[in-house]
Amino acid sequence: MQNKEIIEHKTKKMSQTQFKGLDSDSQVWRNWGGNVEAHPVRIFKPINEEEAITAVRSAIRDGLTIRVAGSGHSFSPLVTTDGLLMSLSELHGITSIDTERRRVRVRAGTPLRDLGPLLWEKGLALTNQGNIDQQEIAGVVSTATHGSGINMGSFSSMVRWIKLIDGTGEVVEIGEDHPQKLLAARTSMGALGVILELELEVSDAYDLQEVITFLTWEEIQDKWESYLMENRHFSFFWCPHDMSPSLYNLNVPKGTPFADRVYVKRYPGALTPDESARSEQNVRRRDRSYRIYPDQDPGNIASFHELEYFVPAKRGLEAVSVAREFMLMKHPDKLYPLEVRFIAAEDSYMSPSYGRESTVLSISGKVGTDYMPYLREFDALMEDFDARPHWGKIHFLNRSRLERIYPALDKFLEVRSELDPNGVFLNKHLRSLFI
Ligand SMILES: Cc1cc2nc3c(=O)[nH]c(=O)nc-3n(C[C@H](O)[C@H](O)[C@H](O)COP(=O)(O)OP(=O)(O)OC[C@H]3O[C@@H](n4cnc5c(N)ncnc54)[C@H](O)[C@@H]3O)c2cc1C
Known part of the structure; x- marks a missing residue:
C-alpha cells in the first residue's frame, strides 16, 4: 500500500x-x-x-x-x-571509466548527445554512431541502432555488461561470464527487463574528416567495393527526384538536377586529434567524431516515417538495384531518398546483422499520405533477400518469418522466459513475436 x-x-x-x-x-x-x-x-x-x-x-x-x-x-x-x-531519463551520466581497457559504465537514460563530450574529456569516444544523437543509450542498444562501416558493429555490439530489473522485480547483472544471457540482453527491445546501467567498450578519442561527393548511379556501382574497403564509413542517399535531397536536408549544389543521382558520405579513417588527414578532395568538415556523426537535426516534428531492412552484404548491390527500379518504375511519386549503409556481422542474437555483414536499405513514407502500400510492397521485395527489419522502424514481421530469419531466436527466447517468466515486459506487438 x-x-x-x-x-x-x-x-x-x-x-x-x-x-x-x-x-x-x-x-x-x-x-x-x-x-x-x-x-x-x-x-x-x-x-x-x-x-x-x-x-x-x-x-x-x-x-x-x-x-x-x-x-x-x-x-x-x-x-x-x-x-x-x-x-529512465533522470538516470543519466557515467558511473565509472577504465581508460586503459576503454570500458565505461553509463546509466540507461544517458542521451548520446551528452555521452560524446563526457567521453572526450577522458580521451575516449564511441566507436561508431548513427545519423542523430537524440536517443538514450539504453534505447539505441535495445534496438541495435547502427551507423555505417562494414567493419563497424551496432550499439548492441559495444555492450559488455548490463544491469537490469527482471520480470520478478530482481536486479540482475549480466556480464561476459554469462555469454548466452549477454548476447540475448544486448538487443532485447525492453523485453527482458528495465535496463538500469550498461558497460560499453569504446575507442580512444578520434577526429573524423567528412568527404561528400555527388555521383551518378553508374559511378556508385563502379566505386561500391573500393569505397567499402577503403573507408571507415561509407554510406549514400540515392535520390529518385530533384526534390529528394531537400527532404532530408542534404546539402547539394543549388540548381543541380539530382534525379537518379547519389549523395555519398565517407569518413576515410579515424584521426588522432593532432594528426593530419590524408589529402582528399571534397572535404566538408573535420572535427571530433561525436560532432561529425549526427549530421541531421531531426527537429520536433516528423515529416517522414521510416522502414529499414538489412540484407546480406554480398547481395547488397543487387538489393539496392531492385529497390531503385521499384521506386523509379512503380512509385515515381515517392520522393524521399533511399539511404544505403553497411554494417559488420555481430553475435547479439536479435541484432539484424546477426552472423552476417549487411547492407542496410531504408525508405520513408511522407507523413499525411497513405504510404503503407508502398512500404508493404518494398517489404515483399526485400523478403527475397532474407531481409531483417530494424526493430525501431516500421516493419511487417510475424512469428513465422521471425523464426525463418533469426537462427538464434530460440536462444533469445530461452533467456527471455528465464528473466521474464510471466511476460511482464511484453506488449501486444512483442507478444505476437515472442509468445
Ligand atoms: C530521426 C531519426 C533518426 C534515426 N537515425 C538512426 C540511425 O542513424 N541508425 C539507426 O540504426 N537507427 C536510427 N533511428 C532509430 C532509433 O535510433 C531507434 O529506434 C532507437 O531505438 C531509438 O532510441 P530511443 O532512445 O528513442 O528509444 P525508444 O524508441 O524510446 O525505445 C526503443 C526501445 O528501447 C527500449 N528501452 C529504452 N530504454 C530502456 C531501458 N532503460 N530499459 C529497457 N528497455 C529500454 C524501449 O522499450 C524500446 O523497446 C533513427 C530514428 C529517428 C526518428
Whole structure:
C-alpha cells in the first residue's frame, strides 16, 4: 500500500515535469514520429534505482505490464502499454571509466548527445554512431541502432555488461561470464527487463574528416567495393527526384538536377586529434567524431516515417538495384531518398546483422499520405533477400518469418522466459513475436 502511494505521488509529480512524448493532460504518450500512441494507466519517471525497482515490483503486484520509453525515436510500437510506462531519463551520466581497457559504465537514460563530450574529456569516444544523437543509450542498444562501416558493429555490439530489473522485480547483472544471457540482453527491445546501467567498450578519442561527393548511379556501382574497403564509413542517399535531397536536408549544389543521382558520405579513417588527414578532395568538415556523426537535426516534428531492412552484404548491390527500379518504375511519386549503409556481422542474437555483414536499405513514407502500400510492397521485395527489419522502424514481421530469419531466436527466447517468466515486459506487438 505504501509503495502504491509513492508511485501515485511520483506519477503526479512527473506529469508536471517533462516526460518525453507525454501529453500530460490526456496521459497519452506519443513517439517522435507521431505514429505510435500509448495509453498507460500509470506513468513513472524514477529519480534513482531504488524508485525504479519499487515501481517495477509494485506494477508486478498490481498485475500490470511494463514498458520503458527512451527518447521515443522508434517508429515501431515498442513502447505501447496499457500498464506502467517508465522513463529512465533522470538516470543519466557515467558511473565509472577504465581508460586503459576503454570500458565505461553509463546509466540507461544517458542521451548520446551528452555521452560524446563526457567521453572526450577522458580521451575516449564511441566507436561508431548513427545519423542523430537524440536517443538514450539504453534505447539505441535495445534496438541495435547502427551507423555505417562494414567493419563497424551496432550499439548492441559495444555492450559488455548490463544491469537490469527482471520480470520478478530482481536486479540482475549480466556480464561476459554469462555469454548466452549477454548476447540475448544486448538487443532485447525492453523485453527482458528495465535496463538500469550498461558497460560499453569504446575507442580512444578520434577526429573524423567528412568527404561528400555527388555521383551518378553508374559511378556508385563502379566505386561500391573500393569505397567499402577503403573507408571507415561509407554510406549514400540515392535520390529518385530533384526534390529528394531537400527532404532530408542534404546539402547539394543549388540548381543541380539530382534525379537518379547519389549523395555519398565517407569518413576515410579515424584521426588522432593532432594528426593530419590524408589529402582528399571534397572535404566538408573535420572535427571530433561525436560532432561529425549526427549530421541531421531531426527537429520536433516528423515529416517522414521510416522502414529499414538489412540484407546480406554480398547481395547488397543487387538489393539496392531492385529497390531503385521499384521506386523509379512503380512509385515515381515517392520522393524521399533511399539511404544505403553497411554494417559488420555481430553475435547479439536479435541484432539484424546477426552472423552476417549487411547492407542496410531504408525508405520513408511522407507523413499525411497513405504510404503503407508502398512500404508493404518494398517489404515483399526485400523478403527475397532474407531481409531483417530494424526493430525501431516500421516493419511487417510475424512469428513465422521471425523464426525463418533469426537462427538464434530460440536462444533469445530461452533467456527471455528465464528473466521474464510471466511476460511482464511484453506488449501486444512483442507478444505476437515472442509468445
Ligand atoms: C530521426 C531519426 C533518426 C534515426 N537515425 C538512426 C540511425 O542513424 N541508425 C539507426 O540504426 N537507427 C536510427 N533511428 C532509430 C532509433 O535510433 C531507434 O529506434 C532507437 O531505438 C531509438 O532510441 P530511443 O532512445 O528513442 O528509444 P525508444 O524508441 O524510446 O525505445 C526503443 C526501445 O528501447 C527500449 N528501452 C529504452 N530504454 C530502456 C531501458 N532503460 N530499459 C529497457 N528497455 C529500454 C524501449 O522499450 C524500446 O523497446 C533513427 C530514428 C529517428 C526518428
